[in-house]
Amino acid sequence: MLSDKLTPAQVQWSNQSVPVSVQFDDVYFSTDDGLAESHYNFIDANRLQSRFSGLPPNAVFRIAETGFGSGLNFLLACRLWLQQAPSSANLHFISFEKFPLALADMQRAHSCFVELAEIAGELHSRYPLLLPGWHDVWLFEKRVRLTLWFGDVNKGLPELDATPSSLVDAWFLDGFAPAKNPDMWQTTLFQQMARLSHQQTSFATFTTAGDVRRSLHKMGFQVEKRPGYGKKREMCFGTLLHKRPFSWKTPWFERPEPIDNDNKQAIVIGAGLAGAAAAYQLAENGWQVTVLEQADDIATQASGNLAGAVHPLLTADWNLRSQWYLQGYEATLRHVLPWFNEAGSERLGDLSGLIQVFVDKTAEQRFQQAQQRVGLPHELVRGLNAEEHQLYLQGQHRHQGIIFPKGGWLYPRAVIERCLAHHNIHLQCGFKVSRLVFENESWRLDNGRQQYCAPVVIVATGSLEAKLNQQLGLPIRPVKGQVTHLQPEQQRYVLDKAVTHKGYSSPCHHGAVTGATFEAPNMDETLSLASHKENLAMAEQALPDWLATSVSASESSSVTEIELAGRVAFRPTTPDHLPIIGAVAQTDWMQKAYIGQSHTHAVYRYDKQRYQKGLYVSNGHGARGLMSVFLAAEILLAEIEGEALPQPLSLYHASHPARFAIRQWRQGKGDFYEKDHHYS
Numbered sequence: 001m002l003s004d005k006l007t008p009a010q011v012q013w014s015n016q017s018v019p020v021s022v023q024f025d026d027v028y029f030s031t032d033d034g035l036a037e038s039h040y041n042f043i044d045a046n047r048l049q050s051r052f053s054g055l056p057p058n059a060v061f062r063i064a065e066t067g068f069g070s071g072l073n074f075l076l077a078c079r080l081w082l083q084q085a086p087s088s089a090n091l092h093f094i095s096f097e098k099f100p101l102a103l104a105d106m107q108r109a110h111s112c113f114v115e116l117a118e119i120a121g122e123l124h125s126r127y128p129l130l131l132p133g134w135h136d137v138w139l140f141e142k143r144v145r146l147t148l149w150f151g152d153v154n155k156g157l158p159e160l161d162a163t164p165s166s167l168v169d170a171w172f173l174d175g176f177a178p179a180k181n182p183d184m185w186q187t188t189l190f191q192q193m194a195r196l197s198h199q200q201t202s203f204a205t206f207t208t209a210g211d212v213r214r215s216l217h218k219m220g221f222q223v224e225k226r227p228g229y230g231k232k233r234e235m236c237f238g239t240l241l242h243k244r245p246f247s248w249k250t251p252w253f254e255r256p257e258p259i260d261n262d263n264k265q266a267i268v269i270g271a272g273l274a275g276a277a278a279a280y281q282l283a284e285n286g287w288q289v290t291v292l293e294q295a296d297d298i299a300t301q302a303s304g305n306l307a308g309a310v311h312p313l314l315t316a317d318w319n320l321r322s323q324w325y326l327q328g329y330e331a332t333l334r335h336v337l338p339w340f341n342e343a344g345s346e347r348l349g350d351l352s353g354l355i356q357v358f359v360d361k362t363a364e365q366r367f368q369q370a371q372q373r374v375g376l377p378h379e380l381v382r383g384l385n386a387e388e389h390q391l392y393l394q395g396q397h398r399h400q401g402i403i404f405p406k407g408g409w410l411y412p413r414a415v416i417e418r419c420l421a422h423h424n425i426h427l428q429c430g431f432k433v434s435r436l437v438f439e440n441e442s443w444r445l446d447n448g449r450q451q452y453c454a455p456v457v458i459v460a461t462g463s464l465e466a467k468l469n470q471q472l473g474l475p476i477r478p479v480k481g482q483v484t485h486l487q488p489e490q491q492r493y494v495l496d497k498a499v500t501h502k503g504y505s506s507p508c509h510h511g512a513v514t515g516a517t518f519e520a521p522n523m524d525e526t527l528s529l530a531s532h533k534e535n536l537a538m539a540e541q542a543l544p545d546w547l548a549t550s551v552s553a554s555e556s557s558s559v560t561e562i563e564l565a566g567r568v569a570f571r572p573t574t575p576d577h578l579p580i581i582g583a584v585a586q587t588d589w590m591q592k593a594y595i596g597q598s599h600t601h602a603v604y605r606y607d608k609q610r611y612q613k614g615l616y617v618s619n620g621h622g623a624r625g626l627m628s629v630f631l632a633a634e635i636l637l638a639e640i641e642g643e644a645l646p647q648p649l650s651l652y653h654a655s656h657p658a659r660f661a662i663r664q665w666r667q668g669k670g671d672f673y674e675k676d677h678h679y680s
Contacts, residue, residue: 060089318374324654350408499543581636
């Protein structure tokens, strides 16, 4: 198995306190005046001062950089942006780094630049974990978005989408010189630059190496030289003059056209976690959102549990699911952690740590293999020590365990209420949509007595809307789950942290909750004593001294249904255990354009995917909704407004609504739409 583990930068320090890369035997910035040199090479050569100040309100300006290094170029771009750009505009800075600096090394490097201390402090407070792949960071009250790709730039660049509104406006070709870092300066780099640029995209680089100049020119860039900074003889800069056509590698997953909607009106169907998060994300960006819920209250299905565990998903091979849910976890923390500074935030839950107890060797081996594969940083997860065993688990040492320091538990209803309290959101309960019709560039929804219209509709109805899920081509299966509620007197001690094991046990308001069963295809909505006993047995296996004798699994013969409370709900699950997020394809068109043809690897023969205009879905979040719905909401906003995605293309494709039909077609297994979308 090939390792995806990052190699952090190995740094030595010069007599002038300048960081020196051990890997490349070169300085990160000039020992003379690194600040001025970076400004000259990248800020001035890309004419950023005049370009920033000339932007219209609400504009987005996108910079892509090869080699984040010490982050100095980013800090300079941020400073200029905050000084010159309209306050409503956004800077999106995308940077790639194969050998990222540890936070402590970055802080030491930035200590050289007192004038950048405030801006650097903002970066330090949100610097991502050193894990391979994509990390999104929002700074300066969301005026600046930093996307960091930790890994090979030539693997990262193909993960960026090239829709017109996502293209790069200026390139910083930094990183170490071609002679010292030949792996970066490959043909792929220049091909991807051309793919991701528009005509008039600028670039600047410190190097004048002939291979670099020729490659840029071959890709359509005009290349010019000017005197280098200080002792350096020359540098290069230029503009893309000739945009070359390129073929789509996955036309069936190409993004929908953005919605041209000056009024910004949207409807969300469903007031669970998925619907509330989507509505909140739109409302935060100026949309007027109506949320329609068929029940008489919010959070009536899986989103109605008293507590849900929040932690990343660890798989032995660090597969797409692990990568997807790591991003989902980071998105949840981005959105929810600031709410803990508000009055009444204690209702939300607790994100000061979550413990996972290894009740069998499989779970322990999975963690060890993930550790070997990607090198999980201690800030994400670490082993539980004896003192923590005593503090959190009353000294129970039967099983080894780990702790996620920023994990924890959330009360889903409180999260939903916080989302729906936004002043741009109107909630209508007791509204069961009986018809969904597109006419006159708008969707009309009615229940036989009342109707709503909007150009954008997001369907977030969960698992029990079988007819609607079938119409949208969504293979959603409801999976019954029962949780058991425990009163304080039914516990020997109060859980301080949420604990996962074969199930999970968590504190909640006025007690604790433990579970949960997986009981497909059982659709019985009543509480079951057998399910209670299963939940108690899982809890006692992991936490043998937690349960009071009255509810102990080992004393199960004395347990009665009267003594136990709980809840039954149905999770919306999918065949590949990833959610379904995004625009809904035109089924009839897909059958003609793709499914009705034999599959060939000559993808240029296929047209780009077509979608039902303004119709989107967020569903299939299963048991991990708290780690997926906020990322889903960010994806939906990017699709609706045509902005850059919040994740790499491979993960975007992994949760695409059309993936099941496309996968079945490409595997030669027939027409997905001819079969029942519910799976066994």
